[in-house]
Amino acid sequence: MKTREDWTLSLRMLWAHPLESLLLVLGLAIAIGATTSGLAMVEKARVDGDALLQLPEYREIVVSSRESSDQMTTPVVLTQDETVTLSIDDLEAAQLSPDIEFAYLAERTRLRFNTSDINFAPPDAPPETSDTNSNPNSAAADVSTENAAFNERPPLEFATVEGPQPQLDEVSGYSVTTDYFPAMNLTIADGSLFTEADLLQGNKVVVLGAELAKTLFADGENLNRQLASFTNIYTIIGTLQPTGTTLDAMVFMPSRLAQDNTGALAFRGPGGGNNTTLHFAVNDASKLNAAAEQLSSWFDTTYGVGNTATSVPRSAVEQAIDRKEKTALMTLILALAGLLIANVNVSNILYSRAIRRRKQVGILMALGASRRHIFNLFLGESGVVVSLGALAGMAIAFGFSVLLMQSGTDGALPVYAIVLGMLAAAGIALLFTLVPAVYAARIPPAVAIRVE
Amino acid sequence: MIRLENIAKKYDLGGTNVSALDDISFTIEQGEFVAIMGPSGSGKSTLMNILGILDNASSGAYFLEGHNITSLPDKEQARIRNRHFGFIFQSFNLFPELSAIENVMLPMSYAGIGFAERKQRAAELLDRVELSHRMTHLPTMLSGGEQQRVAIARALSNQPNLILADEPTGNLPTDKGQEILDILTELHRSGTTIVMVTHNDAQGDMAQRVINIQDGLLHSEVRR
Numbered sequence: 001m002k003t004r005e006d007w008t009l010s011l012r013m014l015w016a017h018p019l020e021s022l023l024l025v026l027g028l029a030i031a032i033g034a035t036t037s038g039l040a041m042v043e044k045a046r047v048d049g050d051a052l053l054q055l056p057e058y059r060e061i062v063v064s065s066r067e068s069s070d071q072m073t074t075p076v077v078l079t080q081d082e083t084v085t086l087s088i089d090d091l092e093a094a095q096l097s098p099d100i101e102f103a104y105l106a107e108r109t110r111l112r113f114n115t116s117d118i119n120f121a122p123p124d125a126p127p128e129t130s131d132t133n134s135n136p137n138s139a140a141a142d143v144s145t146e147n148a149a150f151n152e153r154p155p156l157e158f159a160t161v162e163g164p165q166p167q168l169d170e171v172s173g174y175s176v177t178t179d180y181f182p183a184m185n186l187t188i189a190d191g192s193l194f195t196e197a198d199l200l201q202g203n204k205v206v207v208l209g210a211e212l213a214k215t216l217f218a219d220g221e222n223l224n225r226q227l228a229s230f231t232n233i234y235t236i237i238g239t240l241q242p243t244g245t246t247l248d249a250m251v252f253m254p255s256r257l258a259q260d261n262t263g264a265l266a267f268r269g270p271g272g273g274n275n276t277t278l279h280f281a282v283n284d285a286s287k288l289n290a291a292a293e294q295l296s297s298w299f300d301t302t303y304g305v306g307n308t309a310t311s312v313p314r315s316a317v318e319q320a321i322d323r324k325e326k327t328a329l330m331t332l333i334l335a336l337a338g339l340l341i342a343n344v345n346v347s348n349i350l351y352s353r354a355i356r357r358r359k360q361v362g363i364l365m366a367l368g369a370s371r372r373h374i375f376n377l378f379l380g381e382s383g384v385v386v387s388l389g390a391l392a393g394m395a396i397a398f399g400f401s402v403l404l405m406q407s408g409t410d411g412a413l414p415v416y417a418i419v420l421g422m423l424a425a426a427g428i429a430l431l432f433t434l435v436p437a438v439y440a441a442r443i444p445p446a447v448a449i450r451v452e
Numbered sequence: 453m454i455r456l457e458n459i460a461k462k463y464d465l466g467g468t469n470v471s472a473l474d475d476i477s478f479t480i481e482q483g484e485f486v487a488i489m490g491p492s493g494s495g496k497s498t499l500m501n502i503l504g505i506l507d508n509a510s511s512g513a514y515f516l517e518g519h520n521i522t523s524l525p526d527k528e529q530a531r532i533r534n535r536h537f538g539f540i541f542q543s544f545n546l547f548p549e550l551s552a553i554e555n556v557m558l559p560m561s562y563a564g565i566g567f568a569e570r571k572q573r574a575a576e577l578l579d580r581v582e583l584s585h586r587m588t589h590l591p592t593m594l595s596g597g598e599q600q601r602v603a604i605a606r607a608l609s610n611q612p613n614l615i616l617a618d619e620p621t622g623n624l625p626t627d628k629g630q631e632i633l634d635i636l637t638e639l640h641r642s643g644t645t646i647v648m649v650t651h652n653d654a655q656g657d658m659a660q661r662v663i664n665i666q667d668g669l670l671h672s673e674v675r676r
Contacts, residue, residue: 003562008550012550367559367606368533371526444507445506445507
């Protein structure tokens with residue numbers, strides 16, 4: 001154990017050589033800061049990757065008709081002239097594999113409310129659409145439905161509702177089938193979810209995300225209230241539990257169905273076309289590829305090779321995560337190399353200090369210091385240097401984390417990873433300082449006392 | 453108090469055995485003032501190191517108060533040095549980073565004495581060597597004589613049985629050296645055992661007994 005006088009001696013020895021001590025601390029700070037950042041980056045890549053792969057959408061197989069081939073990442077060679085229309089019956093393909101838990105449709109949509117200041121279009125021109133982007137084919141399902149109806153030029157009567165009006169002009173969300181909710185781990189907080197019957201009968205009902213439910217009406221009341229959007233009136237039948245995701249601010253309504261030319265109930269997609277994307281969620285991610293092969297084979301057999309595309313989004317994400325983890329690991333290896341070099345330098349400097357202080361060691365031993373005292377004295381000094389370097393290194397790592405966050409390309413590094421990384425790097429640095437401490441403790445007192 | 457029996461010290465210098473001390477035997481009684489004299493390279497410092505168990509003898513036996521301490525573990529040797537011996541060096545060997553009082557307190561910290569007690573005792577010892585007005589001064593702010601007085605106070609801090617003084621006046625002018633010798637004489641009168649290495653015949657005359665070492669051998673032992 002170091003005594004008060006030992007500590008005084010250690011600290012004043014450091015202070016007696018301020019430039020040397022400062023360089024020691026600075027060298028360690030940079031090396032420990034880099035290593036800490038590297039370790040935290042590796043941990044962040046791992047945690048982020050795990051969190052991403054936990055998302056429900058990465059336990060899914062996506063089957064698309066060629067109608068949406070422009071949305072695919074790889075080119076699709078069209079082998080037939082006819083567009084495949086996927087019907088609600090195709091969701092039954094989920095029964096091919098016991099690993100497929102849910103099968104659903106989800107298409108982005110938007111509800112624009114008929115508020116008092118809405119710009120109603122004249123009867124001979126189409127009304128303003130509420131497209132989610134500039135492509136009219138990808139506009140919201142309900143708006144597209146209204147457009148199609150408008151083109152048939154019936155006299156338009158925009159719906160109106162009595163009572164409280166929504167505070168928002170429009171909300172975005174998804175038109176979905178019933179399996180969407182359990183597949184995305186969405187559970188009801190108030191009211192109810194819509195049913196298969198709502199879907200088949202085309203009922204105008206909506207379910208609100210948790211945040212949207214708080215803000216849609218001024219009084220926060222939602223259940224059974226009605227929303228007017230163009231010619232339709234939607235009834236709010238439920239609100240969801242919060243998820244902490246963007247889904248909380250969204251609205252969910254039943255997918256639109258219409259009979260295709262074979263009489264099957266096909267999905268009506270944006271612009272009145274047929275919807276093209278089916279989602280099959282598995283209960284175990286390791287079964288994704290096997291289930292995807294089964295589905296691909298079934299859709300190829302049913303609709304012809306090349307007319308549908310089966311993809312597993314998880315694969316692309318896994319590759320991206322792997323790349324990110326490897327990049328972080330390379331950064332860590334480089335930082336560790338820097339730490340090694342810095343530690344060797346620090347160890348050398350402290351070793352030379354121990355040589356310079358042999359006389360002091362001899363005097364301390366004559367006064368009654370044991371080898372353990374001497375070892376602790378030198379290790380204490382090293383500990384002060386390493387601690388200061390570690391604290392400064394941690395500050396560097398936090399600074400790097402803030403820069404990362406401000407750059408917008410990535411989030412902050414996990415605090416626990418920074419702290420643990422700093423402790424690990426400081427521990428390694430302290431191991432290197434054992435060498436001069438052991439050397440000093442082994443100096444024979446009779447030799448040390450003779451040094452002039 | 454101290455008994456050396458056939459102490460020898462040999463060094464291995466590149467395969468050649470060099471004898472620094474050979475067949476040294478003597479006793480030192482409690483309360484004695486003994487001077488060790490001899491020319492440079494005669495083995496005086498080696499003998500002092502062995503007496504202070506800063507070095508171990510190659511052969512022979514060393515008894516302290518009847519206990520054989522020839523070969524003890526490091527921790528035990530450190531304890532004996534701390535509790536039983538007080539060292540005074542020619543070049544004072546104070547720690548320049550510590551104040552006078554901190555230098556005196558240092559050996560007491562190894563003895564496990566509490567901070568308040570060692571501070572009080574250090575202040576008393578500095579007062580005894582007439583340096584109470586210089587307690588917080590760093591050694592660099594003290595004269596050579598003052599530094600050696602601080603070193604004496606430090607040597608006395610754990611109330612040792614034996615003071616080992618290695619040419620304590622060697623780096624001091626005559627008048628300051630005399631002050632140090634006066635303190636040592638006073639300590640001897642109060643019952644402390646003193647072993648002093650010196651080149652100075654006059655200082656040797658102050659001792660009750662002079663042990664002469666030449667070429668590593670005990671040349672003569674003269675009682676005054």
